[in-house]
């Protein structure tokens with residue numbers, strides 16, 4: 001779990017990234033709301049004290065007078081944490097009781113009689129909260145109200161607000177941490193099937209084609225496992241094809257080899273020079289066949305190996321086809337076959353490997369010469385999808401039912417000249433390397449064969 005790609009780590013980091021701002025928001029909200037509630041409660045008690053003080057104000061000889069006992073004054077002034085202070089002013093704004101310095105009322109206009117407000121202020125450099133009450137008295141000489149103010153510092157309020165905030169935030173924090181731990185644990189548990197899977201995979205035989213069992217694996221992994229299973233299937237098909245190919249090749253090589261041995265043994269026991277000569281000729285023929293077969297096998301191996309090292313370059317298809325056609329003219333003439341070349345456009349650029357493309361073309365012309373009639377025509381044509389090369393002949397053609405099978409290695413139509421049955425396999429593999437498709441069609445008039453290779457548009 002140590003590396004940066006660990007699912008568990010990523011999840012936790014992401015979760016923290018989301019939770020941290022949330023947590024800060026929660027903290028702020030908890031603080032604001034507890035502050036609000038506590039202020040409301042404390043303001044109420046401040047108001048109560050103000051009313052209590054107002055009860056002590058009476059009119060003596062037409063003047064306002066505060067009858068406050070020492071004990072009451074102490075209660076008014078004492079609190080364990082906060083400083084309490086009060087002031088009573090008569091309608092002429094003379095202080096008749098309490099602390100002369102008091103934060104001024106908010107607003108310019110004074111308080112209406114009978115009204116109580118609570119407001120914020122500063123006293124001796126400290127924030128305070130003050131309740132003010134305007135009391136109108138009967139029988140007083142001067143018109144107006146007596147102003148009663150009671151204030152307190154804020155230590156107890158803020159201490160309580162802090163405690164209330166913590167009481168909300170700490171359980172929340174614990175909950176979040178527990179959730180994070182539970183998720184981290186859950187992810188670990190959820191990933192267990194993966195390590196079981198790894199054990200199963202590492203215990204497998206190299207060529208075991210059986211699919212990985214899906215039971216007990218989480219649904220999220222299913223598509224991934226399906227992919228692995230289909231890869232395994234393709235792999236095992238490829239391995240099967242490969243081993244079939246090897247045994248076919250061995251079989252193909254055994255036949256001429258057995259012939260060579262039989263002829264050699266016959267020559268050894270045969271005293272007649274003519275017979276020996278005959279046997280030697282047969283041996284030479286079989287050796288040639290074997291040589292050709294080996295040659296084709298080597299080409300096929302080279303084509304397969306090219307897959308990993310292939311570098312397609314832009315080349316002029318027209319010139320390439322023309323050049324290969326020219327090389328084959330003498331051989332064709334000696335067989336009385338005519339080769340013609342036809343191009344519908346001035347240029348037909350494609351991305352390819354010149355050597356492999358020559359090999360492909362050579363196989364097609366070779367087939368046309370061997371199995372075709374008297375005429376071979378090569379065409380290069382530009383199409384909307386790319387470039388198409390065709391090699392057509394006027395021979396017997398290939399029946400539609402066999403047009404897929406002829407691409408299989410060692411597949412040959414019955415009878416006819418010698419051949420390994422690898423030519424069209426090579427053609428198809430080279431086409432595949434170029435992203436091209438090979439089509440077999442009957443030539444016009446239903447005789448002859450037309451083999452076309454469709455190359456895709458060159459990616460520039």
Ligand SMILES: Nc1ncnc2c1ncn2[C@@H]1O[C@H](COP(=O)(O)OP(=O)(O)OP(=O)(O)O)[C@@H](O)[C@H]1O
Pocket residue numbers: 296363367368371372393395396397398406407411412413414416418419420421422423424425449
């Ligand atoms: N132009 C053609 N006309 C008629 N039949 C053809 C033509 N080209 C190929 N075939 C048939 O398809 C078979 C497979 O061709 P392919 O080129 O793969 O093998 P091959 O020619 O027999 O052997 P190789 O090319 O390996 O020497 C041939 O045996 C032949 O019967």
Ligand SMILES: [Mg+2]
Pocket residue numbers: 363366367419422423424
């Ligand atoms: Mg061939």
